[in-house]
Amino acid sequence: MTGLKSIIKQLLKEKREILLSILFGFIGGIAAVGLFSASGYLISQAALGVPIYALTVVIATVKLLGFTRAGSRYIERLVSHRATFTMLKHIRVHFFNRLYQLSPARLGRMKSGDLLSRAVNDVESLQNLFLRVLYPPIVILLVFLATTLFTAYFSVWMALWLLFGLSLSLIILPAIFAWLQHETDEATTEQASALSAEATETLYGFQDLTIHQAIDTRIQTFSDLNDDYENAVARSRIRELVHQTLDGWIGFAITWGVLSIGSYLSAAGEMEAVWLSMFMLLSLTVFENTSPMAAFPQYFRDNKQAADRLYALDQPEPSGDETLDDQQIRAQFDQVSFTYPNEERQTLKNISFCIKPGSKTAIIGASGSGKSTILQLLLKLEQLNKGDIFINNRNINNLIPSTIWNQANVVMQDDTFFAGTIRDNLLSDTNDDSRRVALNKAALESFNLDDPVYEKGDNLSGGEKQRLAIARVLLREASLWLLDEPTSSLDRVTAERIMNQVYTQAQDNTVVVVSHELTGLETFDQIIVLDQGEIVETGDFDTLMSKQGYLYKLKQIEKAVL
Numbered sequence: 001m002t003g004l005k006s007i008i009k010q011l012l013k014e015k016r017e018i019l020l021s022i023l024f025g026f027i028g029g030i031a032a033v034g035l036f037s038a039s040g041y042l043i044s045q046a047a048l049g050v051p052i053y054a055l056t057v058v059i060a061t062v063k064l065l066g067f068t069r070a071g072s073r074y075i076e077r078l079v080s081h082r083a084t085f086t087m088l089k090h091i092r093v094h095f096f097n098r099l100y101q102l103s104p105a106r107l108g109r110m111k112s113g114d115l116l117s118r119a120v121n122d123v124e125s126l127q128n129l130f131l132r133v134l135y136p137p138i139v140i141l142l143v144f145l146a147t148t149l150f151t152a153y154f155s156v157w158m159a160l161w162l163l164f165g166l167s168l169s170l171i172i173l174p175a176i177f178a179w180l181q182h183e184t185d186e187a188t189t190e191q192a193s194a195l196s197a198e199a200t201e202t203l204y205g206f207q208d209l210t211i212h213q214a215i216d217t218r219i220q221t222f223s224d225l226n227d228d229y230e231n232a233v234a235r236s237r238i239r240e241l242v243h244q245t246l247d248g249w250i251g252f253a254i255t256w257g258v259l260s261i262g263s264y265l266s267a268a269g270e271m272e273a274v275w276l277s278m279f280m281l282l283s284l285t286v287f288e289n290t291s292p293m294a295a296f297p298q299y300f301r302d303n304k305q306a307a308d309r310l311y312a313l314d315q316p317e318p319s320g321d322e323t324l325d326d327q328q329i330r331a332q333f334d335q336v337s338f339t340y341p342n343e344e345r346q347t348l349k350n351i352s353f354c355i356k357p358g359s360k361t362a363i364i365g366a367s368g369s370g371k372s373t374i375l376q377l378l379l380k381l382e383q384l385n386k387g388d389i390f391i392n393n394r395n396i397n398n399l400i401p402s403t404i405w406n407q408a409n410v411v412m413q414d415d416t417f418f419a420g421t422i423r424d425n426l427l428s429d430t431n432d433d434s435r436r437v438a439l440n441k442a443a444l445e446s447f448n449l450d451d452p453v454y455e456k457g458d459n460l461s462g463g464e465k466q467r468l469a470i471a472r473v474l475l476r477e478a479s480l481w482l483l484d485e486p487t488s489s490l491d492r493v494t495a496e497r498i499m500n501q502v503y504t505q506a507q508d509n510t511v512v513v514v515s516h517e518l519t520g521l522e523t524f525d526q527i528i529v530l531d532q533g534e535i536v537e538t539g540d541f542d543t544l545m546s547k548q549g550y551l552y553k554l555k556q557i558e559k560a561v562l
């Protein structure tokens with residue numbers, strides 16, 4: 001289902017409001033036509049010297065139509081806006097739920113500026129969908145048809161002429177302008193997206209760009225993108241104005257035609273001349289109603305694209321097992337290959353290994369050899385391309401990601417910290433005493449729970465962030481520990497102290513540690529050595545050293561360097 005269809009389906013839930021909007025829109029529109037027509041008739045009669053008492057009914061009708069028009073316009077606006085805001089509320093909730101279910105890896109691949117503009121601009125622009133795209137044409141059509149029917153009572157030719165004007169104004173002109181706009185609009189959307197992503201990246205990287213003296217180039221790029229976008233928007237607005245002008249001319253031309261037909265009919269004695277001014281004002285008013293159609297192609301396009309973009313995030317609800325019954329976690333990779341989306345290079349090549357329940361595994365290897373990727377796949381943050389991963393003998397494809405996350409204590413290289421306090425950033429609803437114990441275990445005893453943390457943890461050093469991330473996991477109960485270089489920014493003594501705390505707490509659990517460090521490997525049950533996405537050897541420390549293979553050579557190099 002396309003995005004627009006999904007949104008319209010969502011909107012149709014507000015049936016009552018929609019029907020009321022159309023009904024009162026129609027009453028308001030037809031009252032306006034009636035008001036001006038009756039006024040035209042009144043002016044003609046007054047000019048002919050008809051006494052005022054003979055016109056009492058028409059005068060009262062004009063007044064009544066004036067009130068009806070104002071009242072129904074008010075009710076129409078009220079119910080149409082209520083329908084719109086209810087719809088927006090549902091869409092926001094739907095969008096957030098989808099965003100929430102997206103895998104963090106897929107989220108990460110979207111440029112943050114782009115994503116923000118999606119969330120905010122797209123939902124905001126959808127408020128025009130009902131107010132300017134869906135129901136105004138229906139109301140205009142109904143008013144037009146009712147007016148044409150009324151006109152047909154006096155003259156079929158005049159009614160046909162009005163119908164001709166209706167098809168020009170309501171169908172042909174919007175279709176031509178929608179077609180004209182089609183190509184440039186695609187470009188405008190891409191430019192808006194590029195501009196937003198560029199702005200976000202420049203703001204985030206402002207400090208680095210300034211230090212590396214690359215800010216001027218970046219600002220120039222931003223300024224060029226901005227110019228392109230502004231030009232595209234200006235072109236689009238000019239087209240809208242041309243459409244509006246042409247629409248006005250069509251209204252005048254049709255009114256002129258109505259007047260000509262009326263004059264001919266009254267000269268031929270088939271219609272009284274007193275009706276002429278009524279038809280002239282009727283035609284002018286009914287065409288005035290069509291002026292919102294000039295913005296129709298633009299709004300239609302904007303809303304269609306916004307809806308498609310929002311619903312592009314839709315993906316099937318994750319299905320599968322929601323629990324892992326066993327206390328201990330066993331993981332097995334069976335001939336797994338993996339390439340990141342949109343990448344040519346294979347990151348993992350046909351790797352197989354088994355992590356036994358309650359065991360301690362170290363994954364080592366050169367930078368870029370694929371160590372972190374193994375953790376990403378285990379957490380189902382990425383979808384493997386070939387082979388199978390089993391957790392407790394269940395294929396990972398049949399597990400919903402949150403089942404694994406519930407069981408996992410994870411420290412990644414780029415854990416996120418939020419503006420708030422240390423307490424907030426521990427992400428635990430336990431009591432303050434337990435929080436303090438966790439901070440102590442993570443060698444953060446100098447921190448207070450109320451100490452502030454800036455956005456993205458900007459006031460914390462690299463080592464403090466790592467220790468805070470470890471304090472987070474020390475507060476959770478989990479049977480699988482996945483630690484990606486958890487102490488790489490710490491001095492050896494502190495690192496050992498903290499890791500001892502981790503191993504004590506995780507002594508019965510399955511632990512996988514990704515590391516560059518070659519020290520302390522003796523304590524692991526299994527060492528997996530990776531090189532360029534391939535496993536070059538596995539085994540415990542003594543076995544690998546006695547084999548005098550890859551790890552042995554690395555150790556020799558380390559010895560020589562130190």
Ligand SMILES: Nc1ncnc2c1ncn2[C@@H]1O[C@H](COP(=O)(O)OP(=O)(O)OP(=O)(O)O)[C@@H](O)[C@H]1O
Binds near residue numbers: 340341365372
């Ligand atoms: N999100 C991503 N999209 C595309 N390629 C990626 C992504 N993440 C990692 N890669 C690539 O996959 C390869 C393996 O990356 P990975 O992070 O798993 O290596 P690593 O062994 O953990 O490296 P390091 O020790 O430097 O952290 C690298 O070549 C990297 O460029």
